[in-house]
Amino acid sequence: MSAKHPATSNLGGDKPKKRRMSLSLESKLNIVKRHEDGEGANSIARALRLAQSTVSTVIKNWANIKMAGETSTTLMAKKVTRQREPIYEEMERLLKLWIEDLTQNNMPLSTTLVTVKALxxxxDLKKKDYQVKEGTTFSASKGWFERFKNRASLHFLKLTGEAASSDVAAADEFKLTLVKKIEEGG
Incomplete structure (x- = not known):
């Protein structure tokens, strides 16, 4: 008895699997601008060699795309392919300003301090009537923090913990005492 689907059968046809394509923010803004200038979704899709559904989805989400275009830097515009709710964008923008202010004043930062400030x-933004979809939460997790550092280009950020508040004089005195003990053979 033969198998229903032999291993050599070509169920998917001769075409290789099509990879999911992501558009840059710049491309999405271009689509929105062309649509605002009166060009139809089908003609935009043909001109840019995109699926009509892709162009229609971009046009449908034009408000979020425009907001992302206004708030992003040129470096971010090359990376952003997916828009998030405006409250997330605004919270991260304000948090980045706060971090930059602290680093300008040489204040120590810790992961805990940054996540508490983010929360x-x-x-505060939720109280200011930001429209938040029901069920949307923010937990300031470690994963969020790592992704935030990448999005905000904060690779240089030096985070300190207890070391920032440690007693440097006592540590130096301990080092000297330890060296003396070692030299004495104890």
């Missing part, structure tokens, strides 16, 4: 900003 504080989130709550």
């Amino acid at each position: 504080s900003i989130w709550e």
